[in-house]
Amino acid sequence: MILLLWTVSTNSKWIDPLFLPTPQSVWFALLDLLQEGYKGSSLLEHIANSLNRLFLALILALVTAVPLGILCGYSKYFRAIFDPIVEFYRPLPPLAYYALLVLWLGIDDKSKVALLFLTGFAPLFITTASSVQKVPRDRINAALTLGASKWKVFVFIIFPSCLPDIITGLRTAIGVTYATLVAAEMVAATSGIGWMVLDASKYLRSDIIFVGIILMGTIAMFMDWIIRWFQRRHFLWVGTED
Incomplete structure (x- = not known):
């Protein structure tokens, strides 16, 4: 239904192609x-x-957050x-302290x-630490009683x-990290999907912008x-x- 409405509204010139390109122009832009x-x-x-930055950060987060969360x-x-x-830095908008990271680590x-x-x-x-606290204490005591270190x-x-x-926490982490990735590439980058979308917006290439948005959503899904x-x-x- 969304695709049908998009096709009819754009091909009937109800909306200026500058703001909403036709599906055909988006397809040709992708090709x-x-x-x-x-x-x-x-x-x-x-x-x-983009994915290289994302996966490297997620791997680092996994190997540090999970063991530390279990300990905590x-x-x-x-x-x-x-x-x-x-808890102090978690509510902060990522781009608020990104300027400091750029100063410390470069662009x-x-x-x-x-x-x-x-x-x-x-x-x-947070997910790991909360999950550890929900583990039944009897299960741990039983293992210690049987001689487990x-x-x-x-x-x-x-x-x-x-x-x-x-794993559920990983799903959440992927979502927020992926959204931050696009924002980070829009601030200071020379490659990546987010940078491509921002650069295309400077030249009013709405077809390329839509290609980037669709690709980002498809990869995340x-x-x-x-x-x-x-x-x-x-x-x-x-x-x-399901």
């Missing part, structure tokens, strides 16, 4: 980007640059140290990855119990679908939605 690229880089290179959820002393720090990918890392760290940390309790009891919630598929396949007892 042109696939063949010619944009500003010296192919469309796949722009997508790859298990120990009130660790939680007293790290939880106020995370290249280091500052962007650092911004995305901080954005994805908070939801993963604290290390084995973390690895074989707490972490598997928290894994479904960690695909990544979320992968996470939901993994949940349905490995955590059937959680009752994830």
Whole structure:
């Protein structure tokens, strides 16, 4: 219905093509980007640059937020140290402190990855810490009674119990990180989908803007679908939605 309304309204000249291009012009713009690229880089290179920044930041967030979240959820002393720090910067708009990251790390990918890392760290940390606190204490005490060390309790009891919630936190982290990625590329970048959309807006290329928006939404939906598929396949007892 949306596509039909879009086609009828634009081809009937109800809306100025400058503000809303026709589906045909968007399609031809996509074909042109696939063949010619944009500003010296192919469309796949722009997508790859964006995803490279995103995945690097998510990997860093996973390997730091999950272990630290488990420790903070298990120990009130660790939680007293790290939880106020995370709760302080979590509500801040990412672009508010991005200027500092640019000053410290430069305008290249280091500052962007650092911004995305901080954005994805908070939801993963909070979800993990909250999940640890929900693990039944009887389960932990039973493992300790049977001779398990604290290390084995973390690895074989707490972490598997928290894994479904960690995956859910990862979905949230991907969403906020992906939105921040586009904003970061619009502020200071020379490649990426977000930069391409911003640069096209300077020349009133609304067809390229729509191509970028559609690609960004499609990639985000695909990544979320992968996470939901993994949940349905490995955590059937959680009752994830279709």
